[in-house]
Amino acid sequence: MQSRKKRVLLVGTSHAEVLVRTHTALGSACPFQLRPIILNESRYFPWGEWCGDDYIVNPIVTADLTKALKGGTFDHVTMMIGGVSHFELGGVNSPRLFDFVIPERTDLPIVSGAEIIPYDLVRQFFRREEVNILKPLFLAKELAVSLSYMLPPPPVSDAEMIFGHLPDDWVEDARRLGVPDPIFRYKTWLAYASVVGDICAERDIPVLSPPSLTLDRDGFLKQEFSEDTLHGNGTYGEAVLEQIASFINADAVEAA
Numbered sequence: 001m002q003s004r005k006k007r008v009l010l011v012g013t014s015h016a017e018v019l020v021r022t023h024t025a026l027g028s029a030c031p032f033q034l035r036p037i038i039l040n041e042s043r044y045f046p047w048g049e050w051c052g053d054d055y056i057v058n059p060i061v062t063a064d065l066t067k068a069l070k071g072g073t074f075d076h077v078t079m080m081i082g083g084v085s086h087f088e089l090g091g092v093n094s095p096r097l098f099d100f101v102i103p104e105r106t107d108l109p110i111v112s113g114a115e116i117i118p119y120d121l122v123r124q125f126f127r128r129e130e131v132n133i134l135k136p137l138f139l140a141k142e143l144a145v146s147l148s149y150m151l152p153p154p155p156v157s158d159a160e161m162i163f164g165h166l167p168d169d170w171v172e173d174a175r176r177l178g179v180p181d182p183i184f185r186y187k188t189w190l191a192y193a194s195v196v197g198d199i200c201a202e203r204d205i206p207v208l209s210p211p212s213l214t215l216d217r218d219g220f221l222k223q224e225f226s227e228d229t230l231h232g233n234g235t236y237g238e239a240v241l242e243q244i245a246s247f248i249n250a251d252a253v254e255a256a
Contacts, residue, residue, distance in 0.1 A: 006032045006250050009068055009144075011136060012080030013039050013047075015152050015231060019080070022237030030241060031250035035074070037064060039081070039136075048133070055132030065136055069143035076248045077144040078208070082133040082196075083152030085126060087230050090155070090188035091162065092170055093177040102190060111181050119191070126195040134199060141203055148206045148247060150240065151193055153232050155185040157220040165228040186220060208247060211239040 010016050016038060023034045039047035039061060048057045069077065099114035100122050110116065140147055155162065159179045166174055193209075200207045214225040214236055227233040232240070245251075 004033075006075040006248055006252075007073060008032050008034050008244065008248065009037065009074040009077045010034055010080070011037045011039070011065065011077065011140070012150075013082070013084075015080040015083050015150075018227065018232050018234070018237045019240060022234050022241060025234065026238070026241070031245045032075075032248065035068075037061075037068065048135075050132075053128070055135065057135050061136060062139065065139060066143065069140060072145075074144070076146040076148070076244075077140050078148045078150055078244055079134075079137050079140065080150045080152065081136060082130060084230065085129045085133075086152075086185075086188045086192035087155070089122075089125070089192075090180050090185040091166060092174045093180050095177060099184060100187065100191070102187060102194075105187075105190065108187055109183055111184050122188070122191045123195050126192050127199070130192075130196050131199055134196075137200075137205065138203060141205055146248065148208050148244075149196070149200050150208045150244075151196065151210060152230075153210045153214065153221045153225070153236065154189045154193075154219060155182065155221065156223055156226050156229050157182045157186075157216070157218065158223065158229075161223065161226075162229050165230070182220065186218075190219075206247075208240075208243055211236075211243050214239050 010019060016036060017040065020034070020036045020038065023030050044058055044061050046058065047061050048055050068074070097111060097114040098117050099111045100117050100119045101110070102108060102119060137149055159182055162185070163174055163179045197207050210221070214222055214232070216222050225232055225236040
């Protein structure tokens with residue numbers, strides 16, 4: 001019998017696109033095969049829409065994901081869905097400056113002059129978003145043999161770099177209100193990651209954190225791994241692919 005590389009299904013949005021490009025660049029050097037379902041493609045647009053407090057996933061997404069998983073040809077499914085809500089909360093200063101204290105990280109400073117809001121309120125914001133956005137992940141949990149969720153990278157520590165990569169329609173507000181302190185942006189990412197981790201733990205879904213080699217000693221993404229302050233670059237993509245390979249033990253090839 002011939003051996004074959006393990007097969008991984010990658011489902012996600014812009015963060016997943018980084019992995020697809022990196023996997024293509026690596027070619028046969030990548031220890032596993034990768035098939036993507038990229039939700040930003042026109043076929044799926046929009047891949048989901050809010051209806052009141054409920055997020056309705058495009059039925060084409062549900063159908064394609066179900067078809068792929070029921071085929072039983074994938075050894076592992078990993079998802080990189082969402083991962084932008086922390087940036088939306090921390091990308092530009094609010095007209096009414098606010099901050100919060102993370103009980104497990106009381107060492108992190110508070111923005112000077114900011115109004116302190118309850119940490120639970122921040123978590124509620126993220127939970128409402130992510131428990132809806134992650135619906136394709138919950139479907140995969142019902143159908144996949146092996147599953148993981150990959151957290152997006154944390155922010156970089158350079159405020160000027162953040163400003164230089166803001167969406168065009170944010171620039172005017174950023175000029176008027178300013179870009180948040182790096183620590184505030186990092187705290188919003190920590191809160192987001194904590195909520196996603198809890199949601200996944202409730203469903204017994206493993207969460208893969210950003211590779212440690214891509215982070216500086218304070219937990220920020222190193223600039224050499226950043227594409228545009230929100231997404232990782234190709235070097236980051238290589239580190240994540242190596243992480244996935246280790247998680248699925250890609251060296252243990254399957255018999256064809």
